[in-house]
Amino acid sequence: MKEKIQEALQEIKRGSSEIIGEEYITHLLQRFFQTQERFVLKAGFDPTAPDLHLGHSVLLRKLATLQKYGADVYFLIGDFTARIGDPTGKNQTRKPLSQEEVFANAQTYQEQVFKLLDPAHTKIIFNSQWLNELGSVGMIELTSKFSVARMLERDDFAKRHSQNQSISLVEFIYPLLQGYDSVQLKSDIELGGNDQKFNLLVGRTLQRAYEIGKEQSVMMMPLLEGLDGVQKMSKSLNNYIGITEEADQMYAKILSISDTLMWRYYELLSAKPLSEIQHLQQAVQNGDYHPKTAKEDLAYEIVQTYHDTHQAEIAKANFNRVFANNEIPQDLPIFSFDTEMWICQALKESKMCDSTSQARRDIASGALKINQQKCLDAQLQLVSGTYIVQIGKRKFSKFIIKG
Amino acid sequence: MKEKIQEALQEIKRGSSEIIGEEYITHLLQRFFQTQERFVLKAGFDPTAPDLHLGHSVLLRKLATLQKYGADVYFLIGDFTARIGDPTGKNQTRKPLSQEEVFANAQTYQEQVFKLLDPAHTKIIFNSQWLNELGSVGMIELTSKFSVARMLERDDFAKRHSQNQSISLVEFIYPLLQGYDSVQLKSDIELGGNDQKFNLLVGRTLQRAYEIGKEQSVMMMPLLEGLDGVQKMSKSLNNYIGITEEADQMYAKILSISDTLMWRYYELLSAKPLSEIQHLQQAVQNGDYHPKTAKEDLAYEIVQTYHDTHQAEIAKANFNRVFANNEIPQDLPIFSFDTEMWICQALKESKMCDSTSQARRDIASGALKINQQKCLDAQLQLVSGTYIVQIGKRKFSKFIIKG
Numbered sequence: 001m002k003e004k005i006q007e008a009l010q011e012i013k014r015g016s017s018e019i020i021g022e023e024y025i026t027h028l029l030q031r032f033f034q035t036q037e038r039f040v041l042k043a044g045f046d047p048t049a050p051d052l053h054l055g056h057s058v059l060l061r062k063l064a065t066l067q068k069y070g071a072d073v074y075f076l077i078g079d080f081t082a083r084i085g086d087p088t089g090k091n092q093t094r095k096p097l098s099q100e101e102v103f104a105n106a107q108t109y110q111e112q113v114f115k116l117l118d119p120a121h122t123k124i125i126f127n128s129q130w131l132n133e134l135g136s137v138g139m140i141e142l143t144s145k146f147s148v149a150r151m152l153e154r155d156d157f158a159k160r161h162s163q164n165q166s167i168s169l170v171e172f173i174y175p176l177l178q179g180y181d182s183v184q185l186k187s188d189i190e191l192g193g194n195d196q197k198f199n200l201l202v203g204r205t206l207q208r209a210y211e212i213g214k215e216q217s218v219m220m221m222p223l224l225e226g227l228d229g230v231q232k233m234s235k236s237l238n239n240y241i242g243i244t245e246e247a248d249q250m251y252a253k254i255l256s257i258s259d260t261l262m263w264r265y266y267e268l269l270s271a272k273p274l275s276e277i278q279h280l281q282q283a284v285q286n287g288d289y290h291p292k293t294a295k296e297d298l299a300y301e302i303v304q305t306y307h308d309t310h311q312a313e314i315a316k317a318n319f320n321r322v323f324a325n326n327e328i329p330q331d332l333p334i335f336s337f338d339t340e341m342w343i344c345q346a347l348k349e350s351k352m353c354d355s356t357s358q359a360r361r362d363i364a365s366g367a368l369k370i371n372q373q374k375c376l377d378a379q380l381q382l383v384s385g386t387y388i389v390q391i392g393k394r395k396f397s398k399f400i401i402k403g
Numbered sequence: 404m405k406e407k408i409q410e411a412l413q414e415i416k417r418g419s420s421e422i423i424g425e426e427y428i429t430h431l432l433q434r435f436f437q438t439q440e441r442f443v444l445k446a447g448f449d450p451t452a453p454d455l456h457l458g459h460s461v462l463l464r465k466l467a468t469l470q471k472y473g474a475d476v477y478f479l480i481g482d483f484t485a486r487i488g489d490p491t492g493k494n495q496t497r498k499p500l501s502q503e504e505v506f507a508n509a510q511t512y513q514e515q516v517f518k519l520l521d522p523a524h525t526k527i528i529f530n531s532q533w534l535n536e537l538g539s540v541g542m543i544e545l546t547s548k549f550s551v552a553r554m555l556e557r558d559d560f561a562k563r564h565s566q567n568q569s570i571s572l573v574e575f576i577y578p579l580l581q582g583y584d585s586v587q588l589k590s591d592i593e594l595g596g597n598d599q600k601f602n603l604l605v606g607r608t609l610q611r612a613y614e615i616g617k618e619q620s621v622m623m624m625p626l627l628e629g630l631d632g633v634q635k636m637s638k639s640l641n642n643y644i645g646i647t648e649e650a651d652q653m654y655a656k657i658l659s660i661s662d663t664l665m666w667r668y669y670e671l672l673s674a675k676p677l678s679e680i681q682h683l684q685q686a687v688q689n690g691d692y693h694p695k696t697a698k699e700d701l702a703y704e705i706v707q708t709y710h711d712t713h714q715a716e717i718a719k720a721n722f723n724r725v726f727a728n729n730e731i732p733q734d735l736p737i738f739s740f741d742t743e744m745w746i747c748q749a750l751k752e753s754k755m756c757d758s759t760s761q762a763r764r765d766i767a768s769g770a771l772k773i774n775q776q777k778c779l780d781a782q783l784q785l786v787s788g789t790y791i792v793q794i795g796k797r798k799f800s801k802f803i804i805k806g
Binding site for chain 2: 080081084087088131132133134135136137138139140141143144145146147148149151152157161164166167168169170171172173176
């Protein structure tokens with residue numbers, strides 16, 4: 001029993017950057033193992049960005065782990081403020097979402113998150129449900145529970161205040177609304193990114209102030225590094241893998257990461273138990289296991305998770321076929337393009353050729369291979385996909401076209 | 404026309420401590436004199452303290468003056484927050500008021516304020532009417548219109564913040580609610596005490612932010628000095644004259660004030676035009692008019708206002724009868740007592756006798772006169788009223804029993 005709890009706790013803590021109230025989590029686990037009584041796990045999601053990438057999946061994976069150990073997941077869509085938009089009018093891009101848009105986005109979430117989460121222990125809920133009802137009187141009560149000084153302790157507020165940058169009063173209200181969600185849900189644990197620490201703790205404070213009889217523990221997960229291994233994974237940096245991305249592309253992108261990043265991804269993205277991962281690392285160290293194989297296994301698992309076993313097999317085969325020719329080096333330079341590209345333009349931008357005219361001449365002379373196939377079409381448009389591109393004997397690149 | 408506006412403006416500005424947006428007031432007066440179009444004058448009142456004294460009447464008198472020059476008075480009872488009570492729980496004495504209590508207090512206001520205000524141009528209104536409806540979404544919008552830094556500029560907030568004294572976030576909300584009342588009422592002028600400057604200006608800011616097409620001018624009146632001429636008039640300092648106080652008492656209290664305070668009261672409490680008051684002052688200076696007569700005239704006017712001419716006549720006659728015996732000095736020491744008093748106790752507390760035993764002996768010896776009548780009753784209870792008390796030939800005091 002003690003061992004089971006220890007093991008669970010280890011899997012729960014895996015990869016997390018900080019946990020506040022760990023004793024309470026231990027208590028919840030004990031109770032679950034003894035009585036099967038489940039507990040409430042809250043995680044808030046932005047209703048404006050339902051197109052998830054692997055960065056988001058760090059949280060989802062953690063929710064899934066906790067579900068195994070007794071968590072009922074409240075997948076909270078913070079639609080209340082999204083429905084309002086940006087009332088300060090500063091952020092023109094933050095248009096209010098309509099009821100329909102919120103539901104459509106929630107639908108998209110639903111399609112994506114159940115690739116990881118157990119539907120039997122997941123509730124997708126909207127905070128407008130109680131925040132609309134809160135009313136002016138409820139808002140007065142809510143604001144009475146928190147002090148100005150404490151709010152000004154939040155890093156970004158403290159910085160802006162000291163630099164005389166304006167803070168709208170409404171920005172002081174948002175963390176309270178998020179905290180009030182914890183009061184309503186009577187959450188036992190709230191999970192969030194480690195940039196959310198202040199707001200997550202507001203939930204604890206408010207649960208105490210409203211005397212609901214518990215104080216949520218708070219678990220923070222790090223932001224996942226993108227494919228470059230340095231910056232956080234994000235769409236705008238184009239270093240991401242989307243959850244709905246095609247199998248081939250997903251597989252190839254994982255194969256392109258560094259070995260260090262691979263172990264980081266194992267920790268945060270794989271469903272393999274810690275013990276197994278440690279075993280793999282040991283095997284690689286002993287030389288019993290090639291790091292490329294470890295990377296292939298990770299890529300396979302991820303494609304399997306977001307697509308299925310069949311597609312994982314195909315993606316693996318496709319990738320191997322392309323790389324069958326041993327002339328192709330392991331570490332290709334990668335170039336990503338947002339839109340369809342004319343082959344000569346792509347060759348120029350990747351500096352494989354000095355100019356588009358040079359590219360035309362190279363193609364005419366039969367020097368171009370795409371995915372190991374000779375290509376003589378200088379008008380070719382590269383559409384969405386991954387391409388191993390070769391000029392002559394020694395120049396290789398990988399082009400990723402998002403289209 | 405220009406002269407009429409000048410005269411009106413002079414009466415409006417009379418006694419005020421500060422006016423912001425005077426040009427707009429001039430514009431409103433011009434429009435009124437030209438077209439008889441009236442304007443909206445807002446003044447907020449505390450729903451918990453409907454028992455008014457002359458200190459409050461300074462604002463009421465000003466409202467009455469403005470009514471003459473085109474103001475429709477919105478007598479705003481801030482019941483919304485009073486209905487909530489003190490949500491921080493710090494102020495145990497601030498119990499939430501029930502709907503019935505609010506209406507009962509409003510009724511009391513109504514009975515008192517129409518002694519000064521013109522009912523045809525007065526509306527008594529409650530801000531819960533729109534603040535309840537505002538809802539959580541409206542509150543979000545409201546808080547988005549104001550910055551944290553600007554709120555921290557309010558003197559008391561700045562002081563407490565710099566001294567690390569806690570400020571609850573709800574305290575930042577209250578000034579916004581008061582300002583939002585100005586948005587709802589579309590007020591042209593708001594009148595308030597000079598301790599309200601910050602909050603009155605919030606109304607201006609919010610009217611601009613909500614783009615209602617006008618920005619209220621703000622008029623501030625000083626706090627009236629109490630009978631002592633030094634501290635502000637207040638119940639707790641027992642230096643006040645209640646609007647519902649008895650005619651005799653009211654009259655006698657005014658007669659007890661200093662000459663300097665008398666002219667202050669003329670300025671702030673009398674309906675006499677400025678020109679007439681200046682004329683009186685001149686006459687006193689020239690020795691054509693005794694200051695005591697000026698004081699009697701003021702007392703007479705005030706009793707007439709809050710009671711009627713008949714009662715003013717009686718009060719004057721009573722006072723003169725009591726003071727007919729010239730032995731009584733003009734400047735009596737005054738002692739106020741909150742409850743009924745045993746005569747011996749009162750004599751001891753006023754130090755007219757050294758002890759209650761001494762008082763008994765003096766009374767037994769026939770040395771006590773009350774209101775010029777010999778009194779031999781050492782058990783006498785002094786009930787509510789004003790008493791000129793004399794021991795022997797030279798010791799005089801005035802006892803005011805509130806009972």
